[in-house]
Amino acid sequence: MPVFEIQGPDGTTYEIDAPDEQSALGAIGQMVQQPAARPGGQPLHPEFDPANVPGGVPGYNSSTGLVEGDDALSMVRTASGGVLEGIPVAGPLIRGGMDRAAAATLAPFSEKDYGEILQIIQAGTEAEKSMNPKLDTAAQVTGAVAGTIPMIAAAPSAFGIGQATRLGQISGAARGGAVLGGSDSFVRSGGDPAETTSGALWGAGTAGVGTYVAPWVGKGVKKVADALLIGRLAKATGVDKQAFNLLAKGMERDGLDAATVNARLQELGPDGMVLDLGPNLKYQAAALAAMPGEGQQVVRGAIGARDAAANRRIIDEVNSQLGPAPVPRRVSADIEVNQGHLSPRYREVFQNASPVDTRPIAQYLDREIQTLRGEAQRGLSTVRRMLNRVGTEELETNPVTLLETRKAIDGMLETVQETNARNALTTARQAVDDQLRASVPGIKEVDAQYAELARQNTAVQRGQTVLANGREAPRPVELADEFRQGALPQGEQIGPSAVPVRLREGARAEIERIIGTNANDRVALQRLIKGEGDWNRDRLATLFGDDRAERIIRLLDNERAFADTSSIVTRNSESLARREAINDLTGQTGGDFGVVDSFKAGGVGGATRATAIKGVEKVVEALQGVKTEAARKQMAEALTSNNAEVVDALLKAAKGSNLDPSQIDRVSRALLLTSVGGVGR
Template identity: 35%
Template sequence: MATLEQIADALRKADAAGNVDDARALAAAYKSMVAQAQPQQLPPDAAPRYDGTDARNDYLDLPIPGTKPAQPAPARYQSPIPGADVINAFANNFAENIPILGPLTTAAADHVGSNLASQFTGKPAEVLRNEAARVRELENQSQPQAAAAGQIAGAVGPLMSVGTTELGGRALGMAGPLWQRLMAGSLSGGAIAGGDSLARGENWDEAKWKALWGAGIGAASPLAERALAPIVRALFGQRIGKPAANIARNVERDRINPAQIRTLLDALGPDAVLADLGPNLTRQAAAIASLPGEGQSIIRDALVKRQQGTNMRIRSDVDATLGPAPVPSRVQAEIKTGQQAMSPEYEEVFRNASAVNTRPLAETFDDMARRYGIGERRRVIDRIRGFLNETDDNGRVSLTSDPSRVFAMREEIDGMFQGETNDKVIAALTSARQQVDDILASGVPGLKQVDARYEDLGRQNTAVGQGSSVLGVGKEAPVPAEVVDMMSPAPASELFIGPSGVPFRVSQGARAEIERLIGTKANNLTSLKDAMKGDGSWNRERLATVFGQEKADALLNILERETTYAATAQPVLHNSETAARTAAQREVEPMRLGSTQSLIGDALLKLPQSAANAAARARSEAVNSRMAAALAGQPTQEYVDRIIAALVANRGKVGSSAVPLLVNQN
């Protein structure tokens, strides 16, 4: 029979080899022999110690399979750090009970931590894991309330946090229509329960049954919440009302954040109504408008009045954005008047003019005439050459030296350009004018500065017409790059002083064209929108170049707003979207009792049926009228709060998040 020393030696060797099972068996034998031996038979170190100085002590504390521990655990564990046992009990249970991830991360952390600690202490990793598990167990026993709180928080808290998001709430069966919540709750409940079971090391059979149990709980949660919600509202005095609840359902269907309702309406415009914010709200308004009663009048009257103000509203908002529209003919007449008003300036420069030598100019024209030979060009040059001749009282012909006569000659040449289509003639006229202009520039100081201002006025006159083509769609319409050139023209000449008025005249022409479109197409918003926006991005770019990006966006937003208004009015006032409105109508029309009729049944039930139908009709019309008032106007903040409350009441608080707490807790 082995002695205590031999068993202790074997225990040390088993520990060094990492043979935990042999070490436990030897530790059990050692304990038994120590208990039976007389004190004088024990070696000096045979008494169990718990100071970690001997490998035997790591195993003497472990429970022997099939027996109770030799030394009972203390009645209440107390951490050496004050309050740490409460925190540890909560934190450990919280982490352990997080669905699916909890057991996986806890096991991984224990494995990594014990192996790392084993490198420093020399103890086997499994021993360290067992010691940590024993400490956690003692903490749970000493702090049962903290452990239970951690268990509940870990099982439910993470999933409820996921449920606060839109996607998470729908996945866990907390949001959406009841049928959707039932399906989502069942699927997510089964997945959570089954996945958590597998993560905790259970076999496939156990996971399968827990998945079925979790699916059942996940499907039952929305039903239970729906059944309990009226009781909770009655107990706490929460009054939402059917109108707000009905509208809230369509707010949710249109994926509108109810807290943003007033912001969305303000962005759309002062005449926007709740029915404009989404297709389901529009159909709800159309359904009410299709039924007789006060609600029909409220909806129809509000939208008819708004539709009648379309033209005035568009014109007023465009005026506020771009300024009043000019009349192109008046603008061009004003420019002509400005040119005429420059006559005194021309007279002033000619007072200081000196005689000019026109001999080189005459010789140039004679040479051009010889080169052109015959034809229209020769005729034009001969005519211009004749302007240089003067005849005195004696009938003698000579070349003029009067700068005023040469200036009049230039004006005659300018007139000859009008209506000319022959390219060769135009080229000849251009060359002749340039040479005349050069003679005047050298003989009349200050003339070119006055000419530059006069020419800029002429370009302004042309720019008014160019501006009217900015929104064109034909071949003659300018591309965006050409509009950029219009708005940043080159100076009339290097002698021109100050900014050109051409860009302003382009914007006046464009503004006048916008006014024309409003006046002729405002009753047809589609045509107006097509004319101003176009099919591509060119019109937006051209408008931004002429008026600036901010004003261009505001202008197009006016059209988008009116298009939205028209889209709301169409199904309400013109009986469109029949199928959609019929489906919505079932939700708001009064219930009909006793539809199955027989002679005897009709005789017995006629009066109570009539009374019930009348009461249902009265209730339905009252609800519809209140809904109509909300849909045809801008709800107050109080009403928005009721919509939010209705959505909250229709949203589950738990869904399938309680599944792991009810299914997978051992």
């Protein structure tokens, strides 16, 4: 068919397909004479006659028969009014009441009466609804759902929710749906029996079907929402979606929540990693460590670097909290040197000493020797001979000789074991000491200084036993008493004693010895210093204070946790890699030892490793879905970090979307009732 270019009366050139030029001219004439409808025009609602509306229908074009109400304000009125009208049962009443209220408000200010204004308002509403039919339908469905959900939530049993049996759920839902559908149809149809019956039947049917469909929809919606959440969080953290999903599942299976994770990472300090938080996360790291590639390098590199720095971390933290460690022999040697420095003081006080009268002491010893037997008798006989001048039976009057006798008795007390002998020697020493006090003015002050140094020396040795597990170690309450009593001055001493300081030095030296001999075994180190119960914690608190003791115990606990992580991640991954290599060489699959066989071969340790490897194997299978090296590397970097943003994102993914399944269930039932059952429309 030929194309004619013809200029119309308005000066516009048109291209017209027509059989001949006369037909083209006729077509141009019809186009110019007939008014064009607005592109967005819609027919008026078929049940609405514009001739019955005084003043006409707003937006209605009588020449085209179309409503042109597509402005923004009309759309807003259509949407808001549709929501109200869609509310089950009460919606039409609310919408009609608002129209009547508006007409009553405008009537006093208009030449038209109340009825005419109401018709104009209703006509405008119908015009706007005709122009925006899809918006009106969506708004009414929204209102219907919004109005139905509270009913279901307020009386869930009336809609079959919570019933014990399937029959109870269906019958309950059908009853509730029938009542709601019938009541809504009754109101909207003006009481028409047929419409009311139809609404009740549709409501009962859709509500009954909802008992099957709603839970399925809820699960599907939750799954989709969770997938969208994981995708968004994975993109935000720069981790492959599949790898991120595996990490989130690991956190979920380990039962981790925000409070637990934050507290644990704070305890572990800057060297803690995400993989330390739970066994499933450790298995993921072990699986990556067993699979060649960049992910393996990241995991093994991070674990290896942390293990290598363990000794330095322990030493630095212990030194920071407890100070540098002393050498017990050097401390004792310094004390003995100080005791030697007291010799000039002793010489000074003996310059003014008077001769001693040892006859009362000798008489006492003679009587005791006659009645005692055994080691006690031999000990006192030795002391009695010390009172005589050498080679004679005369008593010595030189006070220096009596001082040396006291020293000799002290030496005997250090070796005597028998209780009766110790008691007899102690009494004899007291008698000698009383005589020296009476004959040598000032000797007790010097004695107090010498005794203080002796107590300090003893405290250094005692401090080295306080963390032991044997009978020689004091109970926490005993150590607290010793520590408190040790600070009190003894005899003629003035001022507090340094015994607590020496106890602390002895314990610090023992801690250093334990670290030095167990530095490469953090499990043994934690067991030796912390102990199996709370006793060592309490002892450390007595010596160094609660805060420092807590930091040391936390340090040891963290290092043990790091060692356990290293064992699971590296040793189990090596075992798994070795077995896979054997399978490759032999062409066999599944030729691994079970847990029972591993127990037979390696005891409890072998069984534990076999169980861990089983856990790692499952993760290796899951990791097959992470196809690229880059994705595995990203996963490894997330596991070996403690980045707060990554941890927070993983926690959100593990928790899942905030959608409440019960809410989804109610929305699903409401949608079925309103869209299929027709409630609210």
